[in-house]
Amino acid sequence: MIVNYTDLIEKVKRTTVPKPLSITLSGHAAGEPFDKHVYAKIKKQFPKNTFRQYEYLNDLFSKSPDTIGFNARQELFNSPTVLFLLSRGKNATDKWSIENPFEEKQNDTADILVVKDNFYELIDIKTRNISKSAQPPNIISAYKLAQLCAKMIDNKEFDNFTINYFEINWELEKDKLVCQDAHFGCLFKANPADLYINWAAAMQIQFHVCDLDQTFKGERKKWAKEYLKHFVIQAKKRSDDMIKKFVKPFEKYLN
């Protein structure tokens, strides 16, 4: 890992951002300024290595202006797994140019990307109003993570990237949002068999970062295999549950 999160937690605690206008404080959007805040702090420490995901893609493509089109630009990534995590779709990649760069996209995998010595550290910021109880947020698509694990195994790429989550707990004080605490968790240190998949909510894995166990000790290859096992078991279970809940109770009406 590149970033020192213990240090980062201390740096963001008690920092403030102005209360946004006309946005309900329940929504996820309210805490968004903290995301930019964390980005600035990491960028200060690693100015040449810190990017927003779209910035990294613009940087990568700008360095090879003669490489045109989706397939050729895919080759610019030196890792199929990182390619899978960071790249945009065919149409957007075909249309990219220095005059028509990528902009921020809400469902990009990472909020922040720190790249050093061919190691990619993806960081996703989760902001949380601790005055209200809320469902655990969407973390990543369980299916996308299964595809990622398959790619890691297919390409034997286990050590060139990580995915980290950073939770900002904020509270409204007068006209400011104040960061009261922060938490860090590494996806690949969580026990994969314990990850909760919300099938109805676009198959999203959901957790509060502060609740994420960090006790997994095995190698990444083991993590990938254990996650795939968990995903397949859960998908089978959901498939069976759908028959029990959505088919059986209604069959008597189909005469």
Added chain:
Amino acid sequence: MIVNYTDLIEKVKRTTVPKPLSITLSGHAAGEPFDKHVYAKIKKQFPKNTFRQYEYLNDLFSKSPDTIGFNARQELFNSPTVLFLLSRGKNATDKWSIENPFEEKQNDTADILVVKDNFYELIDIKTRNISKSAQPPNIISAYKLAQLCAKMIDNKEFDNFTINYFEINWELEKDKLVCQDAHFGCLFKANPADLYINWAAAMQIQFHVCDLDQTFKGERKKWAKEYLKHFVIQAKKRSDDMIKKFVKPFEKYLN
């Protein structure tokens, strides 16, 4: 049907609402003031019969102040089907009092309710920025609709309510949102077998109201049975598709 929608469409065309501050115009929230607009126009025509869903519940419970608690208050609805569509949860209903009435809730079934001679007309307003292309919006949970159809059949209640959708197409002109057109559709005039269920998006039925076919000619009982058949077929298909997409491709990694 109580409301004359052809008339309503003419009344809302070219009406405007102020552009909301600090909200992206892509989001659903931007068009929300039009919802209040339509409500005001219907209320003007049927002042004693037009409610927001929470207003109706507050009105119903206020008329029987001696009826206390969830079970007793459930009895105030004279229709199990309407009860299923409109009522709030046990905890909220238990806690209700004149001093602690219901407030608007985002996932209430209806935006507007017109009640006359024991007939309930539920109206849901869908606002749409026609300058942008957008996915069809969430209409109603396919599972909730299946439960509703089962209740209609169980209680032989086919003619005491309807569910209508009203789409407002708006565009930004200077600092105003202008209604360019409006569309009306009745759920129970659509062919139930054609309704699209997005299983990944919380099992929501999705359509643009302007695209909703209105060619179903049968009675409501037939509609309910045909919808249940469609729902069961689709649930089985989704259950099978989950095995094909989320289990089979990953089995080779589980040695």
